[in-house]
Amino acid sequence: MYFNDVHILYYVLVTIIGGIVGQFVDYCNRCFLKEQKILSKESFSKYKRVILPNYLLIAVTIIGYIALVYKFGIHNGLLENLDLIKYMLLLPMLLCAFVVDLKEQIIPNRLNLLMFEIGLVFVFLHGFININFALNELLGMLAGGGIFLLITLIGGLIAGKEAMGMGDVKLMGALGVFFGLANTITITLMSFLIGAILSIILLATKIKKTDEYIPFGPFIVISAIITIFVPFNTLFTIS
Numbered sequence: 001m002y003f004n005d006v007h008i009l010y011y012v013l014v015t016i017i018g019g020i021v022g023q024f025v026d027y028c029n030r031c032f033l034k035e036q037k038i039l040s041k042e043s044f045s046k047y048k049r050v051i052l053p054n055y056l057l058i059a060v061t062i063i064g065y066i067a068l069v070y071k072f073g074i075h076n077g078l079l080e081n082l083d084l085i086k087y088m089l090l091l092p093m094l095l096c097a098f099v100v101d102l103k104e105q106i107i108p109n110r111l112n113l114l115m116f117e118i119g120l121v122f123v124f125l126h127g128f129i130n131i132n133f134a135l136n137e138l139l140g141m142l143a144g145g146g147i148f149l150l151i152t153l154i155g156g157l158i159a160g161k162e163a164m165g166m167g168d169v170k171l172m173g174a175l176g177v178f179f180g181l182a183n184t185i186t187i188t189l190m191s192f193l194i195g196a197i198l199s200i201i202l203l204a205t206k207i208k209k210t211d212e213y214i215p216f217g218p219f220i221v222i223s224a225i226i227t228i229f230v231p232f233n234t235l236f237t238i239s
Contacts, residue, residue, distance in 0.1 A: 004070050009132060014065040022061030025092045025099075026054035032100045032108050035081055057095060064091045064225070071229060086122050087228050090115070094221045097171060101200055101217030108166030112174050116141075119177030137177050140184040145173025147188055164216050175224055183227050190223035191216070 001008045024204055027047050036043040044239070065088060072084040093115050101107050119137070127134040148169040176184040195216060202208040 004073060006069055006074050010074055012065055014069050015062050018062035018065035018094075019058050019094050021065075021084040022058035022095075023054060025061065025095050026057050027131070028096050029099045032096065032111065033104060037073070057099075060095065061092065064239060067229065080123055080126065082122060082129075086178060089118055090228075091188060091225070093118075094224055098218045098221040101167070101215045101221075105213055106165070106213045107171050107217050109167075110172070112167065112170040116177060119174055123177055133180075136180040136182075139181040140176030140179050141173050141182055142174030142176065144179075144184040144188065147170055148172045168216050171220055175220070179227060187220065187223045187227050190226065191219040194222055195219035 003011065018132050027044070030036075030047060031038045031040075032093055036046075042137050062077055068087050068091070072081075072087075074084065075081055078085075093111060096111055097107050100111070119141075123134045123137045126137065147166065152164055152166070152169055172184070172188065175187060179187060195214075198219065199208075202214065203210060
C-alpha cells in the first residue's frame, strides 16, 4: 500500500523514529531549562529517574515527520532526499526553541549554533546540486539575521530597550540558512502577523498583562513550520 508514492512501511518507520525523537526533545528541553549538558551521563541519569512520556511532544513530532514524508516523498540517493532530511533535523530543534523560549524567554546559544552549523552542511551539499541554491540560503541567513538585528537596534534607540532578544536575531539567521531568501522574508512577515494576533488575544483574555513580556521565538517557530509545508511560491502565487 502506498500514500503519495511512499510505501506504508516508511510511514510506520518514521512514526517510530518520531516517537523516539519527540521524547529526546523533552530530554533536551529539561537540560536547556536546567542549564545541564545534553551529552552528559549525569544529566541522562537524572532524567531517567523522573522520565515520563511527553505525549504532546511525541505526537507533534510524529505528525510532523509523517507530514514531511508525505510532502517530500522518499527517493533514491542522498541528494534527492536533502529537503526531507534537512527538515527532519530542523523540526526537533524548532520544538526545543518553542518550549524553552516560552518557559524561560530565552533561546539557548548552543541551540542556535547547532541549527546554524547543520544548516551550513546543507548549504555545502546544495552547492553540489546548484550553486544558486547555496547562495540563496546564504542570502537568507543575512536577511533573517539582518532584519531582526535592525529591528532590535532601532527599538533600542527609540524605546531605550531591546525590541526583541538577540536569541531571536540568531534564530532567524540560522533559519535563513535552511529556508533561503524568499522563505525567510515570508517567515519574518508571518511571525509578526501571528505575533500581533496572538498577543491581542492573550491581552484581551488577560492571560498576559500589558507590562508582561511575550516571547517572540514561538511566533517565529510557528511561522517556520507553516513555511515548510506552504512555502513562499505557494503563499504568494496568484491563481
